[in-house]
Amino acid sequence: MTSWVSNAWYVAAWDAEVDVAPLARTICGVPMVLYRKLDRSVVALRDACPHRLLPLSLGLREGDSIRCRYHGLKLGPDGIAEEMPLRSDPVNRRVCAESFVTAERHRFVWVWVGDRALADPALIPDLWACSAPGWVFDGGYTRVAADYRLMIDNLMDLTHETYVHAGSIGQPEILDAPIEAQVRADGVFVSRWMPGIEAPPFWRDALKADGPVDRWQVCRFLLPAAVMIDVGVAPVGAGATLDSHDHGVRGMVVDFMTPESETSHHYFWGMARNFDIDDAGFTARFKRQQGGVFAEDKAILEAQQASIAANPELGLTAYRIDEGGVRARQIIARAIANGETA
Ligand code: FES
Ligand SMILES: [Fe+2]
Numbered sequence: 270m271t272s273w274v275s276n277a278w279y280v281a282a283w284d285a286e287v288d289v290a291p292l293a294r295t296i297c298g299v300p301m302v303l304y305r306k307l308d309r310s311v312v313a314l315r316d317a318c319p320h321r322l323l324p325l326s327l328g329l330r331e332g333d334s335i336r337c338r339y340h341g342l343k344l345g346p347d348g349i350a351e352e353m354p355l356r357s358d359p360v361n362r363r364v365c366a367e368s369f370v371t372a373e374r375h376r377f378v379w380v381w382v383g384d385r386a387l388a389d390p391a392l393i394p395d396l397w398a399c400s401a402p403g404w405v406f407d408g409g410y411t412r413v414a415a416d417y418r419l420m421i422d423n424l425m426d427l428t429h430e431t432y433v434h435a436g437s438i439g440q441p442e443i444l445d446a447p448i449e450a451q452v453r454a455d456g457v458f459v460s461r462w463m464p465g466i467e468a469p470p471f472w473r474d475a476l477k478a479d480g481p482v483d484r485w486q487v488c489r490f491l492l493p494a495a496v497m498i499d500v501g502v503a504p505v506g507a508g509a510t511l512d513s514h515d516h517g518v519r520g521m522v523v524d525f526m527t528p529e530s531e532t533s534h535h536y537f538w539g540m541a542r543n544f545d546i547d548d549a550g551f552t553a554r555f556k557r558q559q560g561g562v563f564a565e566d567k568a569i570l571e572a573q574q575a576s577i578a579a580n581p582e583l584g585l586t587a588y589r590i591d592e593g594g595v596r597a598r599q600i601i602a603r604a605i606a607n608g609e610t611a
Contacts, residue, residue: 272418273297273528274601276383276610277493278393280525280537283410284376287311291335293326295529297382301369302326306333312346313369313380319344320354325366375399376406377525377537387610394495398521398541405546407553408523408539409560413567415574417494417526417534418598423566424496424524425459425488425593433565450592457490457600459593462511472502475518475544481505485514490597492604498522518544522559532574538563 281287281296281303292303293316300316302325316324318337325344328335334351336343342364343352350364370381370388375396381388399406413420423429446461463484468476476482482502489497503509503517520542527535540559545551577585587595603609 270605271298271528272416272531272601272605274493274604274609276381276387276608278372278379278381278388279493279527280377280535281313281371281380281527282378283408283537284373284378286410287378289330291326291328291330293324294535296380296535297528298530299369299382300324301380302328302335303371303378303380304330304335306346311371311373311378313371314344314348315367315369317366318342319350319364319366376539383610389610392610394491394493394525396495396497396523396525398497399523399539401541403546404521404541404543405552406523406539406541407556408537409556409563411536411538411560411563411567412529412533413536413570414533415570416532416577417528418594418601419570419573420524420526420534420536420566421490421494421496421597422591422594423570424498425457425490425597426590427459427461427486427488427498428590429566429569433569434562448590448592450596452596452600455489455491457593457596459488460511461486465505468502472518475520475542476502476504478504482517483507483509483514485509485511487511488593490593490600492600494526494528494601496524496526498524515543518542520544532578536563536567 279296287303287305289305294301301313302316303313305311316326318325320342323337323339325335327338333346334343340354342354344366345351348366348368349362350360353360370385372379372390374393376399379393398404446463449460451458465481466484468482483505484502487499499521501517501519503514507516509516520540523539525537529535
């Protein structure tokens with residue numbers, strides 16, 4: 270049994286990463302090759318030539334097809350043979366590489382790794398802030414040599430900001446604010462409401478005003494492996510509440526953790542925001558800064574994964590701060606056990 274839900278959409282790549290040239294990426298333990306057809310739709314095939322298993326990602330693109338670089342077997346975008354290595358051999362259409370269903374939404378290329386018949390685009394996680402009018406979204410990619418669930422734990426518990434990100438975004442006040450974890454039909458939520466505080470510099474600049482603010486942080490886990498963190502501030506008295514807060518400046522930190530193996534994952538991260546949306550320079554600077562912050566998490570998680578491997582007789586323990594991650598793991602485990610789609 271795997272540690273991930275199989276019948277689910279996973280982010281395979283940023284939209285900009287997939288082009289005409291083949292891209293190799295292992296998704297949920299399956300080596301895949303991704304490329305764009307002439308109509309720009311995305312092909313995902315098992316990254317192994319049906320002949321002698323050379324990765325197809327080393328192959329040559331021809332129209333919408335791909336030709337293996339070893340003996341020249343040519344496969345169409347559906348993975349089915351179009352030309353045999355010996356041109357005089359009749360084409361055997363039973364020769365094929367497995368193909369996977371793809372979709373593009375919210376700036377990401379998604380792939381369905383389980384039963385093709387269940388691949389309904391309506392099940393793509395609703396990362397709404399990445400494509401909402403009045404918002405702008407960008408971000409990056411980091412491979413992390415750690416179980417994807419360790420990153421979910423990390424993102425559902427922002428107390429780690431104080432120590433892991435002491436030099437960047439850490440704020441001791443985060444440890445003072447009470448937290449509340451809730452399991453709802455639309456995900457696991459961990460909320461922090463910090464009323465009447467001094468805005469930290471980032472948010473004061475975003476708001477372009479001085480004075481006390483109400484600040485919120487709402488972490489939300491969605492199956493199969495997404496965390497969205499709703500963050501922002503509003504001037505005190507503007508009417509913002511934990512449930513409704515479009516009164517000031519708002520950002521949505523978007524994280525998707527696609528398992529690569531049991532001990533590594535592809536981390537797609539970014540932030541959508543509803544302020545200064547035409548400032549491309551801000552977008553680029555913020556992305557660089559966010560990449561630096563997440564490199565701090567990568568270092569911690571990879572050390573944690575190595576320690577887990579080095580101490581097989583020990584287990585993880587959970588304190589109150591871990592409740593969000595614990596609840597998210599329970600929902601993943603239940604979906605795996607029930608063979609659910611996510
Ligand atoms: S390994 Fe691909 S054609 Fe032989
Ligand atoms: Fe972090």
